[in-house]
Amino acid sequence: MTEPLLEMKHVEKRFGKQTVLQDMNLTVYPGQIIGLIGPSGAGKSTAIKTALGMEVADGGESKVLGIHLPNREVLGRIGYMAQSDALYDSLSGRENLKFFAQMKGVAKDGMTAAINHVAAVVDLTEDLDKRVSGYSGGMQRRLSLAIALLGNPEILILDEPTVGIDPALRRKIWAELNNIKASGCGVLITTHVMDEAELTDRVALLLAGKIMAFDAPKALEEQYGVPTVEDVFLKAEGAEE
């Protein structure tokens, strides 16, 4: 296989005395969708923050696109979407996109085209000039995803992108993620929704800061002898306690 887009090796992260991540190994290759699942408080968001270099690992090493983290410049090549929508309410969708495009360093002459492209991807073209405060929850989520897609990122890191989204839209987002994957981009996605985990190429099961299993959903189901990823999750969690 080619060089991994994201590589975390034996990563450890502590806040004070509390160890949040221990010996975490995770790789994302081009053309892969990696799911990160785990109960609340398992350290998913911390894992994502460390993968972005916003938090510094206390041990081990993490690399994005072959560059050691933390590194500021490489952030321009990552598409990141946080759990909260994090939009500027008083600005229109277009103004939000333009602002973040500027922050990401999208070239000026290609900016309008880039904005129109990502807006079309999330189906917001018609509502682009409305203020975000008038958007529905689903529209805000889509705009948030559009921002993450700006600047043709080589890897997407999405923290619970489908929370509070209706099934039709969820399908659409997954269709888009598969398109992105097909274009050779890697995706790291955290989720609570277990049937979403079935759609990923590999699932990392994070429990109490440790990766309990990291394999294709089918392989995991066989390994645990259960029919769904949800059962794998429950079984693994039960074994932990």
Next chain:
Amino acid sequence: MRAFAICKRVLQELLRDKRTLALMFVAPVLILFLMKLIFAANSTTNVDIATVGVPSSVRTELNDIKHVAVHKKATNRAAQKMLTDQKADAVVRETSTNHYTIIYANTDASKTAVVKQAFKAALAANGVKELKQTVKTLSGTVQKQAVVIAKMQAATAKASGQTATAATPSSTSKQAPSKKAATVKIKNHYHYGDKDTSFFDKIVPILMGFFVFFFVFLISGMALLKERTTGTLSRLLATPVRRGEIVAGYMLSYGILALVQTAIIVLATVYMMGVEIVGSLLAIMVINFLLALVALAFGILMSTFASSEFQMMQFIPIVVIPQVFFSGIIPLDSLASWVQNIAYILPLKYAGDAMNQIIMYGTSLIHLGPQIGMLLVFLVALTLLNVRGLRRYRKV
């Protein structure tokens, strides 16, 4: 480049928030206007004084003083009643010759002060009158003496003229002051403003700085707090933007806002309220711009210690109000020295000083080096702290 984009975005957001804009631009003018009304009314204090057994000469002198009305009462009880009925501000009673007892209502310090001054002035005027009288009679005797001395002078001229020369000037010198006292005229010239210059004019320079500081501190702190709580700050930090660029973008936008605010306040005070500004407007702008940046850096720093808008408001009594007390609105010279020293750690003091100098004395910026220097020290220190503080959210 990114700093400009952030600046543009912050301004865009603010322009759509009409109420906040109105707060920044209209509220200061409104408050200044109200203060002007209040302090202008305060400049004429009328007092009523009840007198018991005070000599008529003193009474007339007292009554002649502007804004003082004298009510003669026969008994102490009647006078006291006036006081309790709030019809008199003080009761003056002569207990024995040249011994006066004054009871002040003292519900209004300025009225008490006026009564004190008026009574002193009346006594002094009365004293001068009596003095004139005695001087007149004295000069009569002196003239007689002079005649005697002249005779003696003639008699002792051959022996020595020393005593004579010593005596003659003394007689003339005694007459001279009484003549001069009658013709004294004072002409008033005002270095700043005119005879209507009031307390309001004195505090305008400081208030100007205060408004800039207060609003920029509060609104920028809130804005950054909102960025933090809605998650836009961490999203911003997930892009390659430098931490310094975020701080710079904020500084630029709020600096522009402060300039507009200052312009409005200056225009309103000069043309609507008739406050005289001796120095240059440009200098005022420069100082306010600097102060706005300090306030912004302060606001951003404080917002990191607040977890909600309400907690941000709690900084007002801690951070903003003390600065008002020590900014020079209340003269600091009379305070204990350790209290005075507190002022030196408050940025508003330096800005207030500088504004005072510019507006009242026309001092140029070149001579305000220490004040500007201190503001710059605050600015650099707070900015560095902020850039450093953003590390909490992103490590690079």
